[in-house]
Amino acid sequence: EADIYQTPRYLVIGTGKKITLECSQTMGHDKMYWYQQDPGMELHLIHYSYGVNSTEKGDLSSESTVSRIRTEHFPLTLESARPSHTSQYLCASSVMDGTDTQYFGPGTRLTVL
């Protein structure tokens, strides 16, 4: 069982609001990831990090930003939420052991009205 947590689990918010989705893991994994997943669709990588002070953009263009100040914490921020941001956001982490097997958190389901 992976120890990776996301808060909030569900969020309904109005357009224009700033939001931060929290992700933390207690496994000491160096690599962390954020994926966006629409219902019934595949996961799309939006951000990843190799470690502290490392952040990279994924394949899917996103208006969100991330930070990695501590190994265990990888928050994702939307400065101004829009209805097009409505989706599920999944955080994952992996250890750099040659496989990079990713362990996922439970996800945050975001609805922007």
Add this chain to the structure above:
Amino acid sequence: GESVGLHLPTLSVQEGDNSIINCAYSNSASDYFIWYKQESGKGPQFIIDIRSNMDKRQGQRVTVLLNKTVKHLSLQIAATQPGDSAVYFCAERQGGGNQFYFGTGTSLTVIP
């Protein structure tokens, strides 16, 4: 981007039967594959993995088969149980790369 697709979007099986979920990938350089299970309202959960230098790997009630010739991956679940009902994703990683590419997913429904 990479193409990781599943042949069937939905699959229904009787409890106790075996299930086979298929996945096609397009990049011959992919060196590592994972099957994930995602239950409703939860994040994907690791089931089993396989490296490209293997053809078959077995876990508890699950077997993954890799056919590199036709770029095909399958997940076999033995004696399927109601708790196996979920969406199953395959994910591939390009050789030496840092990113995984996920398929759309197959929804498995187990009929009691």
